[in-house]
Amino acid sequence: MTADALEALDRRHLIHPHQRDSRSERHVIVRGEGCLVWDARGTELLDATGGANWLCQVGHGRREIADAAAEQLARLEYFTSFDVYSNDKSILLAARLAELAPAGLDRVFFTNGGSEGVDTAIKAARLFHHRRGEPERTWLLARRMGYHGATYGSGTATGFDGMQHAVGPNLPHVEKLTPPHPYRAEFYDGQDPTDFLVAELRQTIERIGAHRIAAMIGEPVMAGGGVITPPPDYWPAVREVLDEHRILLIADEVVTAFGRTGSWFDSERRGMRPDLVVTAKGLTSGYVPLGAVLLGDRIADALTGGDGFFHGHTYFGHAVACAVGLANLDLIEREGLLVNATRIGDWFREGLAAAADLPVVGDVRVEGATAGIELVSDRDTREPIMAAEVAAEIREAHQVVVRDYGNTIVLSPPLVLDEEQAARTTGAATEVLSRLAPDGQITGGH
Known part of the structure; x- marks a missing residue:
């Protein structure tokens, strides 16, 4: 044609x-x-x-990844991973991710991409608090100029006005904070950016009520905002405030993970110490859709206990996608x-x-x-x-x-x-x- x-x-x-x-x-x-x-x-x-x-x-057109996909397609293209079922490639990829992830993030929930992963993380954070007897913790803190996706949950967390139009994502209980953008000194009223942002965070928590806030979400480096690197003391200071109020921190590493900024995970070197990490994109280099939410035992056990985590999609842990993920991570490491x-x-x-x-x-x-x-x-x-x-x-x-x-x-x-x-x-x-x-x-x- x-x-x-x-x-x-x-x-x-x-x-x-x-x-x-x-x-x-x-x-x-x-x-x-x-x-x-x-x-x-x-x-x-x-x-x-x-x-x-x-x-x-x-890079494009890698024969190694095509071969891995073809081999897996011929062996097993798909079988459900719901309930007690699994497949070998999803198990191996989950274990590999646990090895690479920041310490303590040993559990994996697979998704089809970043937006779905952010939705999963928000849902998990709220359910975690609910299971621990704090159902009123439903609020999410995000940041203007942050990009987290385009579904209703992730799109509401996204800090661009165009995503929150009349019929678009507008879920309740999401508060947007000032971004850490040192070049835009006008954001901070002449103050040190980190001092301004930490004070704003404390004031926001006091206004909403710490007992009503489930989590804060942020990219280690704001990608869609224009490659915005926070001051070195920003994330450690934010983490300290969140810890004081038992608010979870979700690191959106959909862009930054798997080598984009020179390390497997960027949140670790920024001092974020996240409770959940959302990944996608570089996990398979885009050869097939796949994402993964990483979390620790404390949150995972709360989700799977009781009535369980009633969440997931048909293609969770898709065997071919996970085979591609493994081949992709091998190439990143080997080369x-x-x-x-x-x-x-x-x-x-x-x-x-x-x-x-x-x-x-x-x-x-x-x-x-x-x-x-x-x-x-x-x-x-x-x-x-x-x-x-x-x-x-x-x-x-x-x-x-x-x-x-x-x-x-x-x-x-x-x-x-x-x-x-x-x-x-x-x-x-x-x-x-x-x-x-x-x-x-x-x-x-x-």
Whole structure:
């Protein structure tokens, strides 16, 4: 089928996430290898986004993962994991995750992805308190600019106004706090960011009532917010306050886990000491849908006791997905991709040094194999420039795919990116940004 025909069928039949009718163009990707993908017109594109969703850690088109899936499909494609049933691959993957996870998180509940995992964690936190005789603990603390998914539970926790529209996620008992965004000094009334945020947290707990709050959820590094790294003392201070009031902490590591920032789990090195960790994306590098919620015995025992944990979906612990997960983790470990994520970060810092000096660039933030370039029309006022047209120009002028998140250009490539590809990525971004005017218009062009 021709590219024109595929694009026409797409426009006629598919409703895309985040779709707007004002954008009618389509880019139909049909093949991938490493950090490269090809569209239906034969155009080669450098994927500097990990599949545009932060997830393809081991790169596209890996034969090792295809073989693992094919072998498992021929052996056992599916059998339920409800009640007393299980399968060998889900058991082995759960044990592997327990080995890699922060200390004490030895129990695993499988999901189909991040949004479902966040819903599971919220439900588990509330049920935990209920089983311990505190049914009034139903409130969830989240943060503005945090991204946690798009279902009713996870979408309500998400801190972007667009997710809470008139008919969208609007569950009760969710409170949004100020994010830890040091570049945005105006958020903190001239105070130290951590001091301001801890005081706000204490005031919020007092206002709602600690006896009514089940948990707080947060990303170690805020990904969708624009690669926002908190001050080093932020998470330890937050954890201390939550401990005082017996409020659980859910770490949303859907983006950061499995090497994205250079470690298996980012929450551990941030001092979060989470009670639950939500994962997905890099668990299978996107080859099949799979997520996992990690938790300790204290919470797991409360969930499975009494009437049990009446929760789960048909594809829980899917044998093929778990086989792919095991093969993916093997590749990440065998090929040293955690170390390479750190190298990528070094290449990004070096390659974006020139971009950081441009007047339209307010801040450049790098965490492992991820970078955020925040665009502003004025460095003093920090007035944002929306990044969508910049991302499109980088793709069209240089055949490099990047993501736009509000006024931030985000790079989150597969962890197999090499130095030459990193230079191509940062060079493309810098060239386009050098043509970006403070009014948001791009001069010149492809």
